[in-house]
Amino acid sequence: QSVLTQPPSASGTPGQRVTISCSGSSSNIGSNTVNWYQQLPGTAPKLLISSNNQRPSGVPDRFSGSKSGTSASLAISGLQSEDEADYYCAAWDDSLNVGVFGGGTKLTVL
Amino acid sequence: QVQLQESGPGLVKPSETLSLICTVSGGSISSYHWTWIRQPPGKGLEWIGYIYYSGSTNYNPSLKSRVTISVDTSKNQFSLKLSSVTAADTAVYYCARYKNYSYGLDVWGQGTTVTVSS
Numbered sequence: 001q002s003v004l005t006q007p008p009s010a011s012g013t014p015g016q017r018v019t020i021s022c023s024g025s026s027s028n029i030g031s032n033t034v035n036w037y038q039q040l041p042g043t044a045p046k047l048l049i050s051s052n053n054q055r056p057s058g059v060p061d062r063f064s065g066s067k068s069g070t071s072a073s074l075a076i077s078g079l080q081s082e083d084e085a086d087y088y089c090a091a092w093d094d095s096l097n098v099g100v101f102g103g104g105t106k107l108t109v110l
Numbered sequence: 111q112v113q114l115q116e117s118g119p120g121l122v123k124p125s126e127t128l129s130l131i132c133t134v135s136g137g138s139i140s141s142y143h144w145t146w147i148r149q150p151p152g153k154g155l156e157w158i159g160y161i162y163y164s165g166s167t168n169y170n171p172s173l174k175s176r177v178t179i180s181v182d183t184s185k186n187q188f189s190l191k192l193s194s195v196t197a198a199d200t201a202v203y204y205c206a207r208y209k210n211y212s213y214g215l216d217v218w219g220q221g222t223t224v225t226v227s228s
Contacts, residue, residue, distance in 0.1 A: 002154055035214035037155075044204055044221050045155065050214035088155055092211045098170050099145075099157040099211065 003028060004089050006102035013110045017077040020105045022089030024070050028100055032092045034072040036065055039086040039104075048087070049074060076107075084109045112137035114205050114219035122199075122226050128192040132205030132219055139163050139181065143208050144188045145215065146179060148201040156201075160208075161188055195226045 005023040012018040022034065033052050037045035047056050049065035052072065064075045072091075076083055089102040118130035132144065146158040159169035161179045169177045173192070181188040192199060202223050206215040 033212040035212075037215070044218040045215075046218070047214040047216050050216075051212045056214075056216065090155075090214075096171065097168065098159075101155040101157070104154045 002103035003093060003096070003100035004091065004102035006087075006089060006105045008103065009106045009108065011108040011110055012076075012079045014079055014081065016079045017075060018079060018107065019076075020074045020087050020089075020107070022072045022074070022102050024072075024091060024100075026070060027095035028070075028091040028093040029067065029072055030070040031094055034065065034067050035090045036063075036072075036074045037088045037090065039088065041085070045088060079109055081109050083107060112207070112217050114207065114217055116203060116205050116219045116222040118222060118224070120223055120225060122195055122224060123228050124196055124226055125194055128190070128195050128199060128224055128226075130190045130203055130205075130222065130224070132188050132190075134186045134188075134207075139183050139186050139188070141209065143211075144179075144181065145206050145208065146190045147204045147206060147215075148199075149204070149221075150198075150201045158190065158192075158203075197226050200224065200226045 036049035038048045039045045052067040053065045062078045086104045088104045093100045113135045115133045122128045140163045143160045145160040161167045176193045178191040202221040204221045206218040208215045
């Protein structure tokens with residue numbers, strides 16, 4: 001059971017906008033920033049969004065993040081076939097004193 | 111450009127100690143937190159712990175009694191030891207780094223698969 005809660009799956013058609021939610025608590029998302037990672041099949045995770053809404057260099061602006069209270073969201077606009085991957089949210093948990101992850105959301109591009 | 115590379119045995123017997131090394135190339139090991147994360151087959155990511163370049167450590171409480179992370183700055187390497195392994199420790203093990211957790215784990219190794227089996 002993951003500390004952060006994500007839907008196990010999401011889907012959309014090319015060009016569509018999809019959002020992935022991430023729910024936590026006051027000890028993690030509620031008091032710390034959220035990062036998002038993209039994991040393409042058979043590869044290591046890649047940092048997609050940091051500090052709630054910052055895109056590292058090279059990440060397309062189709063990807064955006066937001067946070068409100070103890071929840072966060074990742075939005076992908078102009079969906080492309082290469083966006084098909086697993087997406088993980090992450091935050092520091094002050095109570096556990098560890099990094100915590102969501103269970104991951106498998107995005108399917110129909 | 112900094113790169114990380116995990117190395118170590120791909121097969122470990124139950125009750126033995128899993129040992130992995132992460133080699134940092136293209137940059138210094140200084141001023142970063144160096145972490146180990148694992149992913150069991152078909153499952154999500156699990157934080158194992160980190161070591162700061164100065165030597166201070168942090169471990170997941172669920173693994174703390176079995177985990178040791180150490181750093182060798184002269185070799186630009188850090189290592190993971192996980193004792194008394196069981197089949198539940200079978201996973202892809204990743205090393206990664208971060209400067210400030212808010213900025214995220216910005217560089218990852220490719221991962222190495224460790225299977226616990228007799």
